[in-house]
Amino acid sequence: DTAVSQTPKYLVTQMGNDKSIKCEQNLGHDTMYWYKQDSKKFLKIMFSYNNKELIINETVPNRFSPKSPDKAHLNLHINSLELGDSAVYFCASSLRGSKSLFGQGTRLTVV
Amino acid sequence: AQSVTQLDSHVSVSEGTPVLLRCNYSSSYSPSLFWYVQHPNKGLQLLLKYTSAATLVKGINGFEAEFKKSETSFHLTKPSAHMSDAAEYFCVVSGDTGTASKLTFGTGTRLQVTL
Numbered sequence: 001d002t003a004v005s006q007t008p009k010y011l012v013t014q015m016g017n018d019k020s021i022k023c024e025q026n027l028g029h030d031t032m033y034w035y036k037q038d039s040k041k042f043l044k045i046m047f048s049y050n051n052k053e054l055i056i057n058e059t060v061p062n063r064f065s066p067k068s069p070d071k072a073h074l075n076l077h078i079n080s081l082e083l084g085d086s087a088v089y090f091c092a093s094s095l096r097g098s099k100s101l102f103g104q105g106t107r108l109t110v111v
Numbered sequence: 112a113q114s115v116t117q118l119d120s121h122v123s124v125s126e127g128t129p130v131l132l133r134c135n136y137s138s139s140y141s142p143s144l145f146w147y148v149q150h151p152n153k154g155l156q157l158l159l160k161y162t163s164a165a166t167l168v169k170g171i172n173g174f175e176a177e178f179k180k181s182e183t184s185f186h187l188t189k190p191s192a193h194m195s196d197a198a199e200y201f202c203v204v205s206g207d208t209g210t211a212s213k214l215t216f217g218t219g220t221r222l223q224v225t226l
Contacts (some may be wrong), residue, residue: 015209031211031212033214035167035214040218041149041199041218041219042218043155043201043214043216044216045213045214045215048211048213052210055211056211056213071148088152090155092155092214093184094211094212097143098212099157099212100157100212100214101157102154102155102156103154104153104154105153105154105155108153
């Protein structure tokens, strides 16, 4: 199936840990994104990469670092996790700025 | 800067009755507008997209939206609600950087469908 897939779907971890969320798309898209959805369901963009180049970098703590090894993958690494990082993180992709397709989300819980 | 305002945080309708979810946008140029739906504990699914080709946009599952520039609105409608339509709906405006589509989401409208 052609899709945007994220792993893991659920992630529970302790404060202070470092964790990564992986995202892969097999749609041939050239742009990938990370969005954060908070406990009130509000969604906000964090990062975007086009052909492995960072093009959108919103005001996000530098504990969050995206990494794009190739244009089909965009991973999100988070250092020194805090309680406030608990959220659902969505990966998305698009082709040259057209409609974005989203992954199923990763629910991160920091305890 | 662009933004969208969803006028209702919660809408409740009876099954078989019409659905209206309201959205107003603010944009300094002709915007690209979307509606996305999120079912409980699920990802985001694109319902429909407006990109200036036609003011009335038909989407999946019987939904449609009409772009009204004079009212800066992009309301989502469906003639007859089904129980499976119960979900969170997001109105979204796109800021196109040329190579990326920076989506700005509204705060969402929770649609409840009752028997």
